[in-house]
Amino acid sequence: MERSGASGEETEVVLPGGNVGGAVRVGATVRRPTGPWTPAVHELLTFLTDAGLRCVPRVHGFDERGREVLDFLPGDVVPVGVTELSDAQLASAARWLRDFHTVVAGFPRGSRRWRFTERALGPGEIVCHHDSAMYNLAFDGDELVGVFDWDVAGPGVPLDDLAMLAWASPLLVPDGDSARMAHGLRVLADAYGDVDPVALLLHVEQRMTASCDRIAAGQRAGDEGMRRLGERGEPAATRARLARLVARTDELTDALARA
Structure with missing residues (x-):
């Protein structure tokens, strides 16, 4: 969908997704609403791009409407629930997460206002992306070329990001084939390195429970982005899906042992 920009000189293209933010493309940039967390996110993105980490949008300040201006990251976003990430795409994303976690370990550790x-x-904490799901990743074939939607970044442990990627790809359908899910977990763990796939599986419950709690707290606090998630049935839908997954923990653990 296209619409004229505020100046009448630029065309805005509404980007798909945007359950939380509502982003638009203007030329080679993306414009997004801001919040009290934006200065910390911009500091983080500038740190990462200055360090040479690939796949990260560079910050270009704010437009005349007060929206943040970031690089548009070209690439293909694999549609959730329509097409699965390939093993190669999973591995590419996991390797990037390892690179990101290595670089962000040098980010200054002082207090900041994050979204949550x-x-x-x-x-033991770093700043995590916290929404490293397939809907926030852009690929060129099998290679990851872009990671966007950094507005929920904040303190966490490295396994949080890998668990989120697992939740939104190999574990997307908790009623699915256990061998297939176990295979995806092992691909992620092997590509990231030094991760036990069983530990990754067990961390998904902790990570997604925390996510649900943060969404609910944001809704109570009046966070508009979290309220929009509420219109889509969150966090209740995630809690229900997570319960189905947790009920299969022993079965999936056995499948991992056989993989």
Whole structure:
């Protein structure tokens, strides 16, 4: 969908998705609403791009309507629930997460206002993307070329991001084939390195429970993005899906042992 920009000189193209934010493309940039967390996110993105981390949008300030201006990252987004990520795409995303976590470990650890919290990093924590799901990833064939929607970034542990990727791809259908899900978990763990796929599976429950709690807290606090998720049935839908997955933990653990 296209619409004229505020100046009448630029065409805005509404980007698909946007359950939380509502992003539009203007030329080679993306414009997105901001919030109290935006300064911390911009500091993070600038740190990452200055460090040479690929797949990250560079910050270009704000437009005349107060929206943030970021690089548009070209590539194909694999549609959730329509097409599965290939093994090669899963591995590429997991390798990028490892690179990201290595670089972001050097980010200053002081207190900042993130979307869901205001505090410094604790022991063992880094700043995580926190929504590294397939709907926020762009690919060129099998290779990851873009990671966007950084507005929920904040303190976490590295396994949080890998668990989110697992949740939104090999574990997307919790009633699916256990061998197929186990295979996807192993692809992610092997590509990231030094991760036990069983530990990854078990961390998904912790990570997605925390996500549901944050969404609910944001809705109570009046966060518009979280309210839009509520219109889509969240976090109740995720809690129900997670319960179905957790009920199969032993079965999936056995499948991983056989994989």
